Amino acid sequence: MERYAWKGKVAPGMHAEYKKRHAEIWPEMVAVLKEAGICHYSIWMTGDELFGYYECEKGIDYAARVQAESEVVKRWDESMKGILIMEKDPVTGAQPLLEQVFWLE
DSSP, X not given: OEEEEEEEEEOTTOHXXXXXHHHTOOHHHHHHHHHTTEEEEEEEEETTEEEEEEEEXXXXXXXXXXXXXXXXXXXXXXXXXXXXXXOOOTTTSSOOOOOOOOOOO
8 A cells, every 4th residue: 555645735814714624525525535545544734734644545646547537626626726725746736745754564
């Protein structure tokens, strides 16, 4: 199983809205994530900074492809404009993968 970690920021004054959107995540968005083989997904916040982590049962490339081809993900990303500040990889359209430097099992 491959692991994926990303970082981002919450736009100033949008913390409550960011939390609300994730507390009310669309069922169809959850379905796409599961279809992509994503599991054990968590997002952490400190101040404006976000750290996300998930595991990819079908691999990172597969997860990225399913998300890139999904109209649901496109709608989600559009709905998060103005709330989430996220650098995107120009090739994959996903958040740049953070380099893992330590793992304790």
